[in-house]
Structure formats: structure tokens, C-alpha cells
Amino acid sequence: MFRIGFGNDVHRLVEGKPLILGGLRIESDLGAEGHSDADALTHAVTDAIFGALALGDIGTHFSDGQERWRNAESFVFLCYAVGLMKEKGFAVVNVDSIISLEKPKLREYIDEIREGLAAVLEIEQSCISVKAKTGEGMGSVGERKAVKAEAVILLHRP
């Protein structure tokens, strides 16, 4: 049985915060603001897993009203989702994702992001696609007000 899931996320960019994407710290003058570490890509992938399993979303499982999740590393959320997935007998087939960020260029970070996600999702790096887009100077991404991420995931239960 196959299940597909989709997730997206957006975080405001501000000065004085780190920019974490897919668990990796990105060198940037602006960082992402949020209750946890504000890792938009990891949140999108986590939501895609919850979506594939029809188990709500990241907010259902990790309310941002809870003090314990303040500044939490988002891989904690992702690992939890992977645990639920495995409990239900599913494994990841592949992931495709897009990060929308005006600056900096993410090319040099992409393979390390893929490697980190592959380890948590327990699949080969070749099954994880991470693409980077800019906003061409327009809208919240283009004006460097936001970082966005979208992800689709395919799960399989033999």
C-alpha cells in the first residue's frame, strides 16, 4: 500500500536568529523566527509524513503553546513522525522538496541537508530531493521577509 503526503511551512526572517534548514545551520545575516528552531524544511517534511498517515499536523502533536517545545530542535519532531510511521508498518520511498529563500544561495548546503534527512528517514540520500528557489525579488520570499518550504513524501507498506 502506498500513501502520499504533502507539507509546507513558512517562517519570518529576522535579525539575531539562526537559520536552520533540514537540520543544518545556514550562514546568513537573517534567521528564522519561531517557537522551535523554526526549521521550515524539517517542519514541511514532518507534516508530509503526518499527512500521508492522515494523523493531523505538526501542531496537533507538538503544540506551540507548550513551553517544552521552545527552541526545540525540529529533528525531534521529525524523529517522532518517523517513529509513528514505522509503528504503522510504513517506510519512506522518496521525498521531494523545495526551499524558497532569497539569500544566501543554498547549493553548497543541499547535499549535507539531504544526508541529514536521509539518516533520520532511514533511506538512501538518492531518494531525497531538496531544491532551492528564490522569490525573484518579489513577495515575502523575494523581499527577505520569509523562508518557505514545501515537501511531498511517498510511503510504502509492504
Ligand code: MG
Ligand atoms: Mg514551522
